[in-house]
Amino acid sequence: MSGEQEKASAFVSRLLANPALAPLTPLQREEQIIQFLHANAAQLAPTLGSQAFFPGKSWNQIVALLYHALIGIVDQQLRPDLKSVITGVQFGFVNFLRQQSAGSEKVRLQIEQFLLGLLSQMGARRSFTGAFAALRYGIVDKYINAIWTRKSYTHFELTKVQRLKLSKDDIKAMIEATLLLMPVVHVAGAGTNGQGEQVTGTVQAQFADKVFQAAKKQLIVLPDQVLKSGVNANVSYLENRFIEATARLSAVFAARCRNYQPNVRVDRGADSPDKSWLSIARRNYKFYGFDIKILDELYSIAAENGW
Amino acid sequence: MNRTRAALENVVIIAIVLVLVQTFLEDLAVLANWTWDVRRVLMFTGFAFDIFFSIEFLSRLYVAFINRRTGVYFWYERGWIDLLASVPLLLLSSGPAVMAYWSGSATVVGFAGILNVLKVVKAIRIARILRLLRVLKIFARIRNTDSVMAQRHVAKISTISVAVVVVAVLLLTVVFGFANVPSLETDYQTRTLEILDRIEAAGSDASELETITSFEDSIVLVQRGGTTLFSRYTNEVLAHSFGPADYGFGERGTLRVFFDLRPVNQEQSSTNLMYFGVIVLVVVAYMVLYSPHFALTVSDPIHIMSRGMNEKGYNLEVKVPPLYKTDEVYKLSGLYNEVYLPLKDRTSGSDDTDVLDLKLDDIKDILNE
Numbered sequence: 001m002s003g004e005q006e007k008a009s010a011f012v013s014r015l016l017a018n019p020a021l022a023p024l025t026p027l028q029r030e031e032q033i034i035q036f037l038h039a040n041a042a043q044l045a046p047t048l049g050s051q052a053f054f055p056g057k058s059w060n061q062i063v064a065l066l067y068h069a070l071i072g073i074v075d076q077q078l079r080p081d082l083k084s085v086i087t088g089v090q091f092g093f094v095n096f097l098r099q100q101s102a103g104s105e106k107v108r109l110q111i112e113q114f115l116l117g118l119l120s121q122m123g124a125r126r127s128f129t130g131a132f133a134a135l136r137y138g139i140v141d142k143y144i145n146a147i148w149t150r151k152s153y154t155h156f157e158l159t160k161v162q163r164l165k166l167s168k169d170d171i172k173a174m175i176e177a178t179l180l181l182m183p184v185v186h187v188a189g190a191g192t193n194g195q196g197e198q199v200t201g202t203v204q205a206q207f208a209d210k211v212f213q214a215a216k217k218q219l220i221v222l223p224d225q226v227l228k229s230g231v232n233a234n235v236s237y238l239e240n241r242f243i244e245a246t247a248r249l250s251a252v253f254a255a256r257c258r259n260y261q262p263n264v265r266v267d268r269g270a271d272s273p274d275k276s277w278l279s280i281a282r283r284n285y286k287f288y289g290f291d292i293k294i295l296d297e298l299y300s301i302a303a304e305n306g307w
Numbered sequence: 308m309n310r311t312r313a314a315l316e317n318v319v320i321i322a323i324v325l326v327l328v329q330t331f332l333e334d335l336a337v338l339a340n341w342t343w344d345v346r347r348v349l350m351f352t353g354f355a356f357d358i359f360f361s362i363e364f365l366s367r368l369y370v371a372f373i374n375r376r377t378g379v380y381f382w383y384e385r386g387w388i389d390l391l392a393s394v395p396l397l398l399l400s401s402g403p404a405v406m407a408y409w410s411g412s413a414t415v416v417g418f419a420g421i422l423n424v425l426k427v428v429k430a431i432r433i434a435r436i437l438r439l440l441r442v443l444k445i446f447a448r449i450r451n452t453d454s455v456m457a458q459r460h461v462a463k464i465s466t467i468s469v470a471v472v473v474v475a476v477l478l479l480t481v482v483f484g485f486a487n488v489p490s491l492e493t494d495y496q497t498r499t500l501e502i503l504d505r506i507e508a509a510g511s512d513a514s515e516l517e518t519i520t521s522f523e524d525s526i527v528l529v530q531r532g533g534t535t536l537f538s539r540y541t542n543e544v545l546a547h548s549f550g551p552a553d554y555g556f557g558e559r560g561t562l563r564v565f566f567d568l569r570p571v572n573q574e575q576s577s578t579n580l581m582y583f584g585v586i587v588l589v590v591v592a593y594m595v596l597y598s599p600h601f602a603l604t605v606s607d608p609i610h611i612m613s614r615g616m617n618e619k620g621y622n623l624e625v626k627v628p629p630l631y632k633t634d635e636v637y638k639l640s641g642l643y644n645e646v647y648l649p650l651k652d653r654t655s656g657s658d659d660t661d662v663l664d665l666k667l668d669d670i671k672d673i674l675n676e
Contacts, residue, residue: 014673018665036665043667259620267614269607270623276648279624283649 004054008069011053016073023262025136026077027129033070037063071125079116085135086112089177093170097223107221111180114218124186127201127234130258131179131250137262139253140179144172146301153293157245164246171246174226178250181222181230187215200288201255202236236289248291252298255281255288274307275299319363323441326356330438331583337576340569343550350408350550354401360393360441385443385466392440400438407551437477439586443469454606461601465593469586476582491574495525499566502526503557506564527554528565539567604631608640615648619655622648 012033015021021029037044045059054062091104118124134140147154148168158164164171185203203211212224212231219227225244232240232247233254256277264273271279278299285292301307333349335341367389371380380386443466487493502523509515513536520526520537527545529537540548552572556565608625615621625640632641 011673015665015670018669020665020669032665040667266623267607267611269603269626270611271626273623276622276624279644280622280648280652283645284653287653 004057004065005069007053008065009073011048012066012069012073016070025129025133026074026081027125027132028259030070030074031126031129034067037066067122075119078119081136082115082132083112085132086115086180088135089180090169090173091177093166093173094177094221094223094226096166096170097225098221103221110219110221111177114215115180115183118183118186121186124183127185128183130254130256130260131182133257133260134179134250134253135176137257137260139257139260140172140175142305142307143249143253143298143301144168144175146305147297150297150301152297154245154249154297157248157294162245174229175246175250175253177222177226178229178233178246179254181215181219181227182233182250182254184215184227184230185211185234187211187218200236201234202239202289203234205235205240208232208235237291238286238289243291245291245294248294251288252281252290252294255290272302272306274302278302322356322359322363326353326360326438326441329353329356330441331580334576334579334583337569337572338580340548340573342547343553344547346550347408350401350404354397354405357393357397357401360389361397364389364393388440388443388466388470391437396437404552437473439473439583440469442586442590454602454610456609457598457602457606460605461593461598464597465590468589468593472582472586472589491571495566495568495571499525499555499557499564502566503559503562503564507559507562525567525570526564527567528563530563530565532561604628604634605636608636612640612643612647615643615651622652624648 015033015036016029021032024032041059041063045062048054048062049057049059054065057065086108089108091107094104094107115128119128145168147158158171164174166174185208208231212228215227215231216224229244229246229250232243233250235243235247237243237248237251256274261273266272270276278295281288281290282292282295282299284290285295329349329352333346333353336346336349364386367380368377368386371377371384371386377386381390443462483490502519502525505519506516506526506529509519511531516529516537520529520539524539526537527539527549528535538545549569553567553569554565555568556563558564611623611625615623624644625637627637627640627644631637
């Protein structure tokens, strides 16, 4: 490692060690540091370009060095976390959907390899931030349990409209698998990466079809329903009313967790974090392409449980 | 300088707490017939506190004057309470009481007889209620809520309430005094004058005097030409239990009759304690009940909206209680929840700095290395 890389790694490590970032996932921390560098470029550029740091380098060169160091360090933290999250997903439902035994371990391994490949791209890392946080913080678990207790719109959409003849735990696992597959829109072979991606992070339906075809070649053990769910979680529900309920639900969970912070202190007189977020999301559902009825139900759940 | 000022402010707070205890004990001592030795200590303590608070007021006024903010101090920083709760008490309450003790009651109040004694007692009584304003001084120094606005509003409303009670009692007492409305003092005055007439009429008839004194418990001592004709108590008891304000006398020629004023004082102390209790309860109620209500329904929603507008990553909605949803604050909160936050969320999607937990200050040490 060159002296400059060492300096970049040391600088990034100090940033990552900031206590304010401690409760966040590695990808959230990475995003925070990227935003931090971007937001404070004017103040940081003269200092980091000085003799003590990276003399003679332009700001763009410095940022490239820092990004490289950042991704290296975050990957070291992310890999074990990702492995543990993937291991936590019960892929038994895949055998049921395929009507043949693929072996859960094989599915896990293929998804892990696929994700590690995708996460070398910055765009994929950004679109995986929320999904990964949703998995890390167990948000699927708590909401699916509540949805099953209520047996209302979302339950109906999952079991009757999407016709998932699976147990609650298997459906939960399928949603978790959908979340894992959300960065699939950055797969190679689907055209320009992120093509059709809009300000809201969603992709156009036609692009999603291309993504599906390209990803299918790499994730051969996954049933089409699961892969489609992962791809369609990036498509606006207003653009395609036939998106799977698992995809619609995953899109909400991933968006919710993009800036999620566990154990956040709620000011007196303020609504709870989930309730506030879902209330805002209900008003912006057209903008983000969410299913308003799912948001309504999740909002009621958050309100009832004080989340 | 700031440290000295903070230390002095702490001394003032301690003094206010102590003077409230002293005020309570002084009235309790009269009501419970505590010995004069104890009451004398309390009287001098009250005098010392009045001097202390008078000096405090004059100092604050002087500092305000040299800083050209006399008006601000007097009208907006409760200078008027500092004034009412200090100098008038020194001049009308504790000062006369201490003077009476040092001079002897007879020389101070005796020259004009029982009527003047009662008037002085009444004047002192009226002035004493000003002490209760000190409850406000301590209240002003208690930070019962984080919100400066809530604190100011609650302080304002409690000041108005307490000041109105105190001023109303003062004015009504004066008005009733001028209007000769029958009171315990006027009854007492009429009765003592009658007694004086009867004793004078009895002349040197010892049995008649015995009859009168056996029926009239208020008679403490009867003297004629310097000779004691009757004394209800021994000298030890008189020295132990009676203070200057506890008795008054009337005279006709060489006849001097000393009367027990303790029942009048006890009645007054009982009233004072009642006022004290009412005022303390009113202030505590504002602190305990109204202050949280104000914070919850006014300052908290404003605080949340202010954070939401100042901090990019703060997106918590204001909780709107259905009961108060028509309040202006909650109407505004509704707009904040329904219009501002969704708009902020949509526009922050393209903003890289939407939620930053990391601040430039956090890495000052790295940059300065």
